[in-house]
Amino acid sequence: MRTTKTLLAALLATGLAGAAVAHDEAGHKGHQPTATEASGDHQAEMQKMIADMMPAPNDPASTKDFKKADMQMMHDMHVAYTGNPDVDFRTHMIPHHKGAVAMAQVALKHAKDPATKAMAQKIIDDQEKEIAEMQAWLQQNAKKDGGR
Known part of the structure; x- marks a missing residue:
């Protein structure tokens, strides 16, 4: 469990380090997410990634x-x-x-x-x-x- 918490903290910190620039399908710059939006998106992605790596009984x-x-x-x-x-x-x-x-x-x-x-x-x-x-x-x- 300690390793999982350490990993989660590391991944969340990594996700918070940068902000992404949104592009539409044509590749044009669109809405640039705020730091809060970007960090929230990254946090959700990191949490899903960690959940997917956790062993399941089946x-x-x-x-x-x-x-x-x-x-x-x-x-x-x-x-x-x-x-x-x-x-x-x-x-x-x-x-x-x-x-x-x-x-x-x-x-x-x-x-x-x-x-x-x-x-x-x-x-x-x-x-x-x-x-x-x-x-x-x-x-x-x-x-x-x-x-x-």
């Missing part, structure tokens, strides 16, 4: 495992920004890639199609390599100039 085992991986990834992606785009890119992509690995592991466990399993294994191999590369870069570069 979910198949694979769905429960995918939802668990999704929730963990969303929780882990709540990382403070440093103002350094090189660092921020990596510190936010690492948990994203770890989430992809977790989802691929669920596919390996539950999928029946050999092509799905092969793709899942490729994702694990590729993402783990990229995670290691990003972590190594951070070890060598993130401390330079105070991380900026």
Whole structure:
């Protein structure tokens, strides 16, 4: 439950960070939502997303495992920004890639199609390599100039 509350707070904060500009079907700028309207829309979207990720008793085992991986990834992606785009890119992509690995592991466990399993294994191999590369870069570069 604590993870869910933390995730909800993070997602709501993220949703409050920006305002959207409405466009009509022709792509023209229309009504620009107020901060209250935008935050309300984002809050509702975030709440629905979290509700959709919560395991339900009648979910198949694979769905429960995918939802668990999704929730963990969303929780882990709540990382403070440093103002350094090189660092921020990596510190936010690492948990994203770890989430992809977790989802691929669920596919390996539950999928029946050999092509799905092969793709899942490729994702694990590729993402783990990229995670290691990003972590190594951070070890060598993130401390330079105070991380900026």
